Amino acid sequence: MPTDFDPSLKPTMGMMGLHYKVPINNWLYGGVGMYAAITGDQGGLFTLGVDVGMNKKLYNNLYFDANFHFGGGGGYRYLINDGAFINPNIGFSYKQEKFNVGIQYSHVNFYTGKIKSNAVSFFIEIPSTLRFTEYQNAQKKFIASNLSDTNFWKQPVVKNVQQVRFDFFKPIGNSRKDNVNNQEPLTETLYVLGFEYQKYISSNTFLFTHVDAIYKGLRAGFMDLFFGVGYHPYQTEKIIFFTKIGIGAAGGRIAPEGGLMIYPSTGIDVKISNKLAVSSHLGYYKAIAGDLEAYTYGFGLKYYGFNGGTNNHSTFKTQGIRIGIQNQTYLNVLKTDSPMVDLQLLGVQINYDINQTFYLIGEASFAYGGKSGGYAQGMAGVGIYSPYFLNNKLRAHLEAMAGAAGGAGVDTGEGIVLRPTIGLSYKLTNALSLQSSIGKLITPFGNLKATNITIGLSFGLATLSTRK
Template sequence: MKKLLVVILLFFGFKNLYSQILTLDDLKPKELYNSIRLSYMLVDQPVDKVSYALQPKMGFIGLTYNIPINEWLYTGAGFHTAITGDQGGLFTLGVTLGVNFPVYKNLYFDANVHFGGGGGYRTLVNGGGILYPNIGLQYKKKGYSFGVQYGYMNFFTGIQKDDNISFFIEIPSTLRTASYEKAQKEFVVSNITKDKIWKKPGVRSVQQITFDYFFPRGNSRTDASTNPSYQQIDNTLSVIGFEYQRYLNENTFIYAHLDAMYAGLTAGFMDMFIGAGKNFIETKNVNFFAKFGIGAAGGRIFPEGGLTIYPNAGADIKFSDRFGLSIHGGYHRSILGIASFQALTAGFSLKYYSLSGGIEDPFTGKKASKIRTQGIQVGVQNQSYYDVAKFGIPNSDLQLIAIKIMYDINKRFYVMGEASFAYEGKSGGYAHGIFGLGIRSNKFANNKLSLFAEASGGVAGGGRVDSGEGILVRPTAGVNYHINNDFTINVSGGQMWSPFGNVNSTNFNIGISYGISMLNAKK
């Protein structure tokens, strides 16, 4: 009898174990045919409305990531920044809604509206809100395209506004994902799969958080916020940033990089680059690389055009297939300017390596044995901060637009990153970037509600907000309303505090997030 009982228990145990084994046929992947748009325009400046010298034109570039909603409607998010004129440091962050449909063969009609916040010269943008409608034509060929548009860039809270002609190029960026409900699960790769999507190679990429130190040289000077104005910068600047790399072949990659300063000057400096790099010497655990970026920088340094180059070289040390450490140095230099900020740089970064969207390495052909679904939520929020301390101007409430990314550690915990820019509150140019850790509850009320709490910190500055050199702490707590498995409305409140400044502000946020499961390959 005991033997029979053991056999029965073993049978049901193995049956239960077998039932938990998931294969790719249990996963329904989907392809998002997204695109990256790089645009350029010249904007006339309000020289007749200010009492100080101002260059008559500003060169303005945009970098936007667009996602189709259906065959003719798309949305997206991105940055704009100044590169010529004298408004280096003017950055904006916003969201886009547009329409796109064919009119004749490869010729398409394209129109969109971009809303966001940001600024540089606070006297020109006031609160920082930007509304930028565009209409034009686009020519497409094999996913790549270029186009021309007529638009009206309107910082509606200030005097910076002008109609203009813009030119853009667009490159495809296919993203293979699954529903968010499949997140944090493991699927065995079998030899036979029904979906043709698995026959396509994955994407090799790297994400890293960077910690750098700038050592200014030459004629590097502050802006007019110091006393006296335009002082020589001879102290070390501390900078934190984020970088995304995507490999084109086994040792060549393209990348996008963002930085914000948290020590060394009054808060407000940031930069943004796109570029390319190459790994020259590679072993199993050590890699030597060089890369070159071009983009924009500014804020709290002498007002120049903004155009900046940033060559960089270093070495990576891989601890595992997923994690590594990078040590690097470079040369950060503004070009086409008067004072021409320049600095030698040194730093390190924490790297995360991934192969996503397929079961096969695109360059070596090696196949993975498993797919691990990684839960990610991307959201947009309106953030309200009350009675924010400022220097030189009265305190006021601030309204910010935020782009937020939540990266699941497991079903309970997640890490988050956020970029927020002011669009109302007489502090155009204020922005913050923060990272943190979050925890969420199980769903309740018929699986429609869940609770969450976050502890985060980062860098803030600009717009005469009194954040000292920029360190920011912000705890929040709130509730999620789950519309379905992928879409969630978020409502939260908290406190924003600058330990080295005078900001101590109550905060209220409301937004919407979209969840996906990234398909990460495992050996």
Template structure:
């Protein structure tokens, strides 16, 4: 009898252990790649005689849908020529087919919106198909070939050109969105597929100032630009990281200035990891708002000091420079930010954690329509824009949101937004198919003759998500946008697709 009871206890313990491991969400892997590309666009002769070609460079992130098809997002900016401050945002789709072990063909299509710098961009909508031949070197690949750009909504920019691109595999692990906010002990996670090295990521929301120096900036000489933006960094070694930084002006000059940087840096931790010193260097594109950055190519050296204020949240102070290499545009920068560090998608690391929690992440691509968007000089008409929003769930019902948008129809090609805020959503209902949300965002906007004053806008909205499958929702909303220092005061609607997943965060 004792042996039977002992055997029964062992069986029950094994069943309990298996049940604990089974309920841990399955780790899935999405194949993806980042892409940097460059093309030299033949510009039409308009307000600049014998205008130089516009050097156009893009940063893209694409998901492999199967063995040969991909889709994703990309942002372009001018880096040479005469149109510094020309930016676009768009969606990608393409086919990548291997001809052998290393050679492949890449045929793709990009649709987006944007413009700026007084260029003849019309409403901003454009297409950019390409056909390239590439070679895979295992850890990276290169490809080049033909491309065509056409700003077809009343724009004059149309050009066939050669393009060249660099691609790097950037796969990621994830779990289904339904796993978000579920917590598990580390001891249980170590018995699952999540028992791998964790990856470190940081997200920072910041305010920056740029003090303009030099005699080349006309009425903006000596002014201070106030900017709001965000920075995302991923660590590829213990102390080394790569980052993307985006800022938009909301005060100090006429609205419209924006910059985007891609770079790397070194992280030094002190005081038992409570104080960090970071040295960074980035390169990218910037301009707009009457600021003369010539072709638009800028560099960004910076030094930051961070101090922990709560768990994984740090306050950051940075000092550096934003400038063109020839110092035609030269500013000293100073900023403060709130940074959030995440150890994600693995339980093996140098620190001590007791549990892991799955956090929800939304990536939303949508089309906005502003009704009767007021202009500074042109007649009032509707404004259309392509928009990207990213939500990070703080809990089941509250999320932090960041959004960027670029005009693509409505005779305002240079208009763009960069806004952040908070939102709330209901629990799912109607057979777990529907959720309702409300959000309030604010930040920088300008360009395209849209009347936003110095750039600060407020943008509350409400809407719904309808579940299509485990990763995709249809999303629609309506709201109101108001410029604090301008005449823009419009109702709007939007609709799009919400791609959502969850990732494991260590606590």
């Protein structure tokens, strides 16, 4: 790690990554992934990117594994400049029935900046099966009957939860601001907005991952990423108590430290329907090898899904989901520390259909061009599809989204952003669509108002969802 601009920084960095990979055929795969710094005074370095790789059997359970990752993100802008980076990996994996382990030789290169380093990477993979059919079969209702034991859909229903989180961090101890603020004590309450996904592995145990970004309390740019496990010590039909323990990374706008964090919490969910619940929680937020420390409290809105199988249920609908990889261009973006720039962002967007017309949206995107490495945004919202037209190939969409964004001097004020867009999608195949849109990125508490042009590819699928 380069240290010429600040000799007090540690010359090494460790990162963790969380990836989701999908087989394309029996040797080729693709996917998306995030990285975050956890050691080496680079806390706050986060990235988002796309993967393509190959996996070929060598002998028995030993496989050759190589992949290429391209993404955007960053921490100290002096070190990463635009934010674009490449990460090729080559190595081996050893496959077991329920998990795979591996080792790779890696190269991390922020090629417009100063971070260019080789590394050794260790990984563990957990294989899973996603049961789905073509997107054109989405939003159909039916009754399952006379299913054989070998039927593709005769599997246990999987419970999952999607949650929008509002969290509040009350710093304690020796928590400090960044070097720009002379590492003054951090005493302000931090307001963060986040998204969490939970997948149940039993009736009272679940795995989760969540990401947060600040929108008040500090200049925008602080974020975190956690994954972990949760448990229900007590639950009724309407009330659910939970405990969770997460490990992950956090940073940005605070004093230099590694980034590795631990986050235990406890709380209660109150169900207002079979699909919706309001949630409240208390927790403790602590850097494992740093000074950041806070008590936390917050609330959220949870949406329950039951999908992927038919056991113990008889009435279903097919749930439509679209997953998009996007290039987002923002024109004439105001900055607080330099002239206007045109930003290039790599984004991942997930659309969750409510019916044939309306859908929910979740999105994360990171800068890779425009001398604003470290700028990131996370949004949620709602969209409207038009009916298909032009030989059933084209349809329009209108989206309204809100979220938190900041970093790299982009003038988002305290971090709240709004983005209305209108666009078109063209069906290339039953699964793939080409999408484009135009809109405005607006900061209600800042000075930013930038035109947004997006183009990307979207993959659609339909899976089973119970009508419980």
